[in-house]
Amino acid sequence: MPVQNWINTIIEDIKTIKEKDVAAKSTIEVILLYQGFHVLLAHRIAHKLLKWGIPFIPRLISQIARFLTGIEIHPGATIGKRFFIDHGMGVVIGETTVIGDDVLIYQGVTLGGIGHSTGKRHPTLGNFVTVGAGAKILGNITIGNNSRIGASSVVIKDVPENCTVVGIPGRIVKERKCIQGQLQHNKIPDPISNEIKHLKQEIKELKQKLKN
Numbered sequence: 001m002p003v004q005n006w007i008n009t010i011i012e013d014i015k016t017i018k019e020k021d022v023a024a025k026s027t028i029e030v031i032l033l034y035q036g037f038h039v040l041l042a043h044r045i046a047h048k049l050l051k052w053g054i055p056f057i058p059r060l061i062s063q064i065a066r067f068l069t070g071i072e073i074h075p076g077a078t079i080g081k082r083f084f085i086d087h088g089m090g091v092v093i094g095e096t097t098v099i100g101d102d103v104l105i106y107q108g109v110t111l112g113g114i115g116h117s118t119g120k121r122h123p124t125l126g127n128f129v130t131v132g133a134g135a136k137i138l139g140n141i142t143i144g145n146n147s148r149i150g151a152s153s154v155v156i157k158d159v160p161e162n163c164t165v166v167g168i169p170g171r172i173v174k175e176r177k178c179i180q181g182q183l184q185h186n187k188i189p190d191p192i193s194n195e196i197k198h199l200k201q202e203i204k205e206l207k208q209k210l211k212n
Contacts, residue, residue, distance in 0.1 A: 006044070009081060013040055016082040020104065035069035036085035046075035077111075080127070087133075094122035099129075100145070106133040114139040114156075126161065 017034055018024045030037055042065035046058040058075035066072045071088045073079075076095035083099060085091055087107040093099075096119070097111045109131050113121035123137045126144050132151035137143065144161030155170035163172045 006048070009044065010041065012082050013037060013084075016084050016102075020084050021086060035071060036088045039065045039069045039071040039073060039088065040079070040083060040085065043073045043075065043077070043079065047077070047079070050075045077122075096120045096140075097122040098124040100125055100127040102128045103130070105131040106135075106151070108134040110136045110138070112136065112138050123155075 014027055014030050014037065017030045017037055018027065021034075024030050024034070042061050046061040046065075049061070050058040062073060062075050069088065071085060071091045073091075073093040074095040074097070077093050077097040077099070079093075079099045080101040080103065082102045084104050085106075086104065090108040091105065092110045092112060094112050096113070099111075103125055111123050111125070115121075120140045122140065124140075124142045125131075125137075126142070126147070128146045129143050129148070131137065131143075131149045132153070134152040135149045135155070136153070137149065137155045139156055141156065141158050143149065143155070143159045144163065146161055147159050147163045147165065149155055149159075149170065150164065150166035152168070153166050153170040154168045155165055157170070159165050159170075159172065165171065166173050
């Protein structure tokens with residue numbers, strides 16, 4: 001990546017934070033105070049050094065960034081443009097993870113591997129994917145473009161495009177049109193709550209029949 005392109009990518013990262021986080025009041029605030037930006041900047045440097053074949057230094061950079069921010073990104077991970085980690089504490093992104101453009105993840109998210117296999121062993125996230133707080137996406141699976149992963153979900157299978165996934169294990173509860181934007185946690189479908197409501201309705205109808 002030419003130097004100018006790399007600088008443009010960093011500028012885009014800053015603009016993305018300002019657009020997606022209403023608490024970000026200025027560019028200087030983002031540069032100085034946002035750990036998501038700090039760790040992403042460190043990762044982009046470490047990733048480039050790793051691609052150049054420089055040993056040890058990339059991992060050292062990632063470990064220093066982890067110590068300072070509480071966010072762990074392996075230098076081998078591939079991250080697209082306008083990536084935003086909101087809050088970020090406890091985020092872990094594994095070595096062979098591939099993240100597309102315009103992806104948003106919240107605190108406590110793990111993009112991890114399963115077992116001790118070699119090769120591609122971490123997830124691939126498409127463009128405009130949103131991952132809620134505490135979610136775990138594990139193994140060499142693909143999350144399709146524009147899909148949303150609900151908070152605290154555990155996903156171990158591929159997710160098609162334009163879907164919403166919740167639960168443990170994660171299951172698709174909604175397919176949607178292509179709507180790009182932030183995850184609205186209060187509008188994620190709750191299949192357990194829906195089932196409870198269904199059971200309550202059945203009990204109410206049975207009571208009415210017995211009464212009659």
